[in-house]
Amino acid sequence: MNKCHPLANLALEQTIDKILNQTQKEIESSIKSALNDTTQTLDDAIPKLGKEYDKIIADGKKEADKIEKQIIGGADIEARNKQLLALEASVDKVFVKALDQITNNDRSGDYANLIKSLLDESTRILGTSEVIVSANSKDRDVVQSTLSGFPGSELSSDTIECIGGVIIKSKDGAMTFDNTLDARIERLKPLIRKDIAAKFGVGN
Amino acid sequence: MTAEGGVQYSKIAEIKGPLVVVDDVESAAFDELVEIETTEGERRLGKVLEVGNGKAIVQVFEGTTGLSISGTKAKFVGKVMEMPVSKEVLGRVFDGLGRPKDGLPDPIADKFVDINGEPMNPEQREYPKDFIQTGVSVIDGLMTLVRGQKLPIFSGSGMSHNLLAAQIARQASVVGKQDDFAVVFAAIGVQYSEAEYFRRSLEESGALKRSVLFLNTADDPAIERIITPRVALTVAEYLAFDLGMHVLVVITDMTNYAEALREISAAREEVPGRKGYPGYLYTDLSTLYERAGKLNGRKGSVTQVPILTMPSDDITHPIPDLTGYITEGQIVVGRDLFRQGVYPPINILSSLSRLMKDGIGEGSTREDHSEVSNQVYDAYSRAQEVRALAGIVGKAGLTEIDLKYMDVGDTFEKEFLTQATDENRTIEETLDLMWKIVSKLPRNEITKIKDKYVEKYYKEE
Numbered sequence: 001m002n003k004c005h006p007l008a009n010l011a012l013e014q015t016i017d018k019i020l021n022q023t024q025k026e027i028e029s030s031i032k033s034a035l036n037d038t039t040q041t042l043d044d045a046i047p048k049l050g051k052e053y054d055k056i057i058a059d060g061k062k063e064a065d066k067i068e069k070q071i072i073g074g075a076d077i078e079a080r081n082k083q084l085l086a087l088e089a090s091v092d093k094v095f096v097k098a099l100d101q102i103t104n105n106d107r108s109g110d111y112a113n114l115i116k117s118l119l120d121e122s123t124r125i126l127g128t129s130e131v132i133v134s135a136n137s138k139d140r141d142v143v144q145s146t147l148s149g150f151p152g153s154e155l156s157s158d159t160i161e162c163i164g165g166v167i168i169k170s171k172d173g174a175m176t177f178d179n180t181l182d183a184r185i186e187r188l189k190p191l192i193r194k195d196i197a198a199k200f201g202v203g204n
Numbered sequence: 205m206t207a208e209g210g211v212q213y214s215k216i217a218e219i220k221g222p223l224v225v226v227d228d229v230e231s232a233a234f235d236e237l238v239e240i241e242t243t244e245g246e247r248r249l250g251k252v253l254e255v256g257n258g259k260a261i262v263q264v265f266e267g268t269t270g271l272s273i274s275g276t277k278a279k280f281v282g283k284v285m286e287m288p289v290s291k292e293v294l295g296r297v298f299d300g301l302g303r304p305k306d307g308l309p310d311p312i313a314d315k316f317v318d319i320n321g322e323p324m325n326p327e328q329r330e331y332p333k334d335f336i337q338t339g340v341s342v343i344d345g346l347m348t349l350v351r352g353q354k355l356p357i358f359s360g361s362g363m364s365h366n367l368l369a370a371q372i373a374r375q376a377s378v379v380g381k382q383d384d385f386a387v388v389f390a391a392i393g394v395q396y397s398e399a400e401y402f403r404r405s406l407e408e409s410g411a412l413k414r415s416v417l418f419l420n421t422a423d424d425p426a427i428e429r430i431i432t433p434r435v436a437l438t439v440a441e442y443l444a445f446d447l448g449m450h451v452l453v454v455i456t457d458m459t460n461y462a463e464a465l466r467e468i469s470a471a472r473e474e475v476p477g478r479k480g481y482p483g484y485l486y487t488d489l490s491t492l493y494e495r496a497g498k499l500n501g502r503k504g505s506v507t508q509v510p511i512l513t514m515p516s517d518d519i520t521h522p523i524p525d526l527t528g529y530i531t532e533g534q535i536v537v538g539r540d541l542f543r544q545g546v547y548p549p550i551n552i553l554s555s556l557s558r559l560m561k562d563g564i565g566e567g568s569t570r571e572d573h574s575e576v577s578n579q580v581y582d583a584y585s586r587a588q589e590v591r592a593l594a595g596i597v598g599k600a601g602l603t604e605i606d607l608k609y610m611d612v613g614d615t616f617e618k619e620f621l622t623q624a625t626d627e628n629r630t631i632e633e634t635l636d637l638m639w640k641i642v643s644k645l646p647r648n649e650i651t652k653i654k655d656k657y658v659e660k661y662y663k664e665e
Contacts, residue, residue: 073410077295081308088309127230174228176212190288190313197312
């Protein structure tokens with residue numbers, strides 16, 4: 001076995017120390033540089049993080065606003081619809097009651113005047129008094145007595161189903177004018193509904 | 205409205221397409237409403253188109269299918285068609301003739317308004333100049349809509365214009381003001397699924413409470429389509445000029461309206477104009493489009509976004525052509541972008557808003573809006589030229605600056621143009637995105653923006 005010279009050992013040790021020192025320095029420098037890089041990266045990330053944070057918050061707020069709008073909008077519509085249905089039911093009740101009262105009204109007194117004005121209006125619109133007049137069974141007598149003022153007119157033998165008033169037809173059958181109370185109420189229904197709704201405090 | 209009714213005539217001379225000719229009519233007026241009663245007692249509505257020589261020509265809205273000469277009666281109601289209006293119409297869904305379609309009763313009317321509207325006194329018109337935010341970047345940023353404007357969307361069949369229409373209806377708002385805003389949505393001849401989509405979309409987003417919907421579906425009689433935009437605009441005018449609201453009217457699809465007009469014109473044996481449409485198509489369209497605007501001394505406004513599908517994507521077709529003469533710009537939906545899956549596929553190079561310049565800038569949107577928008581237009585236009593060049597010489601043959609413009613084009617389409625259907629971008633977000641695109645260019649390429657804005661907003665990548 002060969003033995004090394006002591007000087008050779010010393011040189012070897014020195015070389016090793018040198019390498020160790022150099023390596024240590026390199027490692028320290030790398031660590032320092034890595035530390036700097038990391039610090040820099042962190043520093044750079046902070047504003048990005050801030051932006052990202054703000055974006056998430058803003059998106060979340062937007063989403064929350066959207067959901068709030070959906071919930072409130074939906075609830076408002078639902079409540080309004082229920083109110084509309086309730087109002088309509090009440091309006092219908094008022095209508096039924098009013099129609100009942102009109103149907104059962106006494107046919108004496110002013111009613112003859114009403115029939116006369118309905119006949120006046122109808123013959124004026126048709127442009128002739130050569131007409132056939134139809135009425136319901138309750139009104140036939142009143143209508144018959146009023147027709148004397150309308151030469152050429154005659155009362156139809158058929159009766160009609162209505163709460164009152166007359167239907168007038170030209171004798172050739174080409175023109176008809178519905179002047180029953182039902183038809184008049186139907187034509188004015190939107191305005192009557194508005195008035196009834198106003199009594200319930202809607203639409204004021 | 206009076207209690208006095210109208211005369212019913214039972215002599216029907218002829219039934220021709222959607223028209224009924226009534227004989228021995230002594231007094232009828234042009235546009236008068238007519239109730240047609242079938243032999244089965246079914247009632248349909250119509251209006252008088254012509255009167256004379258003891259005859260009246262009546263256009264039946266619900267069509268003449270099932271009508272016969274004997275037994276059919278026509279009652280001339282003695283008034284024109286009216287729409288009951290009140291604040292109660294908000295949140296309601298109506299059919300194409302203005303009848304409730306949501307299972308609720310008729311709205312309690314504040315008043316009854318002639319659906320043909322009253323022409324706006326030109327002298328009383330106020331120039332539109334206030335911004336409406338749609339939440340859609342490409343519209344807000346590059347073809348800004350202003351209150352009182354009429355800005356149509358030109359699309360093609362099968363493209364995503366209905367998604368866009370619904371998105372605008374859901375998101376549109378007046379920024380920074382407490383003024384009331386409402387949307388009137390008129391769907392003309394749309395498929396049932398589309399009508400449902402519009403209704404559900406507004407309902408689920410909570411926007412229904414400030415909207416009124418008029419839905420005429422494809423299976424509804426074509427003639428009803430003549431009425432749908434008119435009832436919608438009548439309600440819009442009431443909300444705007446009686447209640448002081450800012451109203452956005454979205455009408456889709458005006459092509460179906462013009463088709464219905466052609467059908468009636470053919471039945472009346474009128475001399476056809478281009479592609480069989482009546483010669484008065486321009487005049488007729490103007491009676492609808494000109495109902496948009498603002499009036500001096502009145503608080504509200506009516507803004508219109510009519511949507512029309514161009515047959516064969518042909519922008520020279522009479523409908524887009526004549527529409528373009530009347531309206532103040534156009535938004536063109538592009539087939540190429542649509543095929544690439546871009547939503548909204550708006551071709552900005554064919555689109556413009558003529559009133560944009562007055563509705564943007566400091567105090568409306570932001571000081572830099574006009575200039576950054578010009579720069580984006582310019583950059584995207586260059587990008588398209590470079591893309592065409594790359595198609596010939598290949599990407600390798602392009603210069604560095606050409607490649608930058610190509611990148612700008614891609615970013616524009618992917619990040620700015622592309623937007624989710626439920627994404628509501630504020631005008632600030634839109635402008636920031638525009639600066640992001642502009643910032644992809646070297647500073648010396650920014651030639652359309654003042655230095656002070658470049659210094660403030662430009663962030664070179």
